[in-house]
Amino acid sequence: MSNPCKSSLTRRRVLRAGASTLVLAGAAPMVFVRGAWAQKAIGNFPDGVSGSTCTFGFNVPQTGAYADEGADELRAYKLAVKHLNEGGGMLETLKPSALKGNGVLGKKVTYVTGDTQTNPDAARQSAQRMIERDKVIMYSGGSSSAVAIAQQYLAQEKGVIFMCGLTHSNDTTGKDRRRYGFRHFFNAYMSGIALGPVLAKEYGTDRRAFHLTADYTWGHTQYQSIKDATEKQGWVTVKNIMTPLGAADFSQYLTAFLNSDADVLILNHYGKDMINSLTQAVQFGIKDMQKNGKQVQIVVPLYSRLMAQGAGDNIAGVYGTTNWNWRLEDAGSQAFVKAFEAEYGFPPSQAAQTCYVQTILYANAVEMAGTFYPPEVIKALEDFEFEGMGPGKALYRGGDHQAFHDILVVRGKAVSERTSEYDLLDIVQQVKREVITYPVDTFPGELGPYEPA
Secondary structure: OOOHHHOOOOOEEEEEEOOEEEEEEOOOOEEEEOOEEEEOOEOOEOHHHOOOEEEEEEEEOOOOOOHHHHHHHHHHHHHHHHHHHHOOHHHHOOEOOOOOOOOEOOEEEEEEEEEOOOOHHHHHHHHHHHHHOOOOOEEEEOOOHHHHHHHHHHHHHHOOEEEEOOOOOHHHHOOOOOOOEEEOOOOHHHHHHHHHHHHHHHHOOOOEEEEEEEOOHHHHHHHHHHHHHHHHOOOEEEEEEEEOOOOOOOHHHHHHHHOOOOOEEEEEOOHHHHHHHHHHHHHOOHHHOEEOOEEOEEEEEEOOHHHHHHHHHHHOOOEEEEOOOOOOOOHHHHHHHHHHHHHHOOOOOHHHHHHHHHHHHHHHHHHHHOOOOHHHHHHHHOOEEEEOOOOOEEEEOOOOOEEEOOEEEEEEOOHHHOOOOOOOEEEEEEEOHHHHOOOHHHOOOOOOOOOOO
16 A cells, blocks of 8 residues: 555666666565565565564563663553554554554564663664564664664664654754654653743743753753753753763762752753652752742653652652653543553553554554565655644654654642642643754754665
């Protein structure tokens, strides 16, 4: 089946008959095999789909600082496979859609799992086993940008599509973008665009910020993005301290903040690091202090419900951004929430939502392309505009493989404000896709070829 959104694509078909070669416009690279046309082998195509099943790989942090996110991602992946094989969930809301709920191109979807350990080397090794041993036709996962980037480079080398999981670094679809990688999750630059004006409105333009930042690719780009966004509003950046991933004790860094003249503490941390740094900051009494004649504030630029659960009442009044929230009322979000709650007994996190969506989008691209052949699936995803997987319309931009959709500015709720154990974040503003869309050349990078060497 051809993709109606991609009718203008220019493709090539190569006919090899003996020593002769014929080039035709309008189709994928083909070779003549035993009297029939067949797309040439790339990655695990066609061997990986030669039988009645196709195998997806789900590589998530089952251990390490982001293990809570990984557990919810895995729940979502399993639910996506169930819906692909049986129907339900967002298969009922995605538009345009070629999915039928009977597998992918008539093949039942199976899956294998791995543990990234929140470590790029471990993630790459796990993904490589999936590719070489399990013959996965696509893999997805991760809750760390360093992990995502390592897997994305591997995807390009091996010719197997990687649908990024939770990764927020600008580099993923910036300098480290790759043709075989796609990201649905938003990035740090978008967080800055969305959050900067809200912080200025709530706390004023005369503020002095002190950053604690996770020392890897995500933290680096998150710091730069929120620094630029707040300075644009008139804030002054006093200092930034890089902190190691997985740190348990943040007291020395918080002491440095206390000894500074800064009146806003910005925690560029995620997962258990954010839980620990925020909890310890509150224990230090930072939220109750005044500096420069102002109430001291804490900001967490990237939020998740799982982090909010772990931090408890410490999140009260703390602003940040999220990719998605289970309380959104659009049809796609509610279809997913209903299915997830029926399966697991509680609402999904943003990590679960983005991983579920990535799986469905890949499968739909295969159906639209009418083949598992990676270059054609990639072309079906590039510049694909869709709706029914969250609020509003979304676009998978072809130039960098970054998805653009509405994102959220949120504020942590105090325990006394909550209506349930999962009612942790107030949606302060739904920031429209058009507001956080930026030119494709904002971050330089090269996607690379459709057909890896």
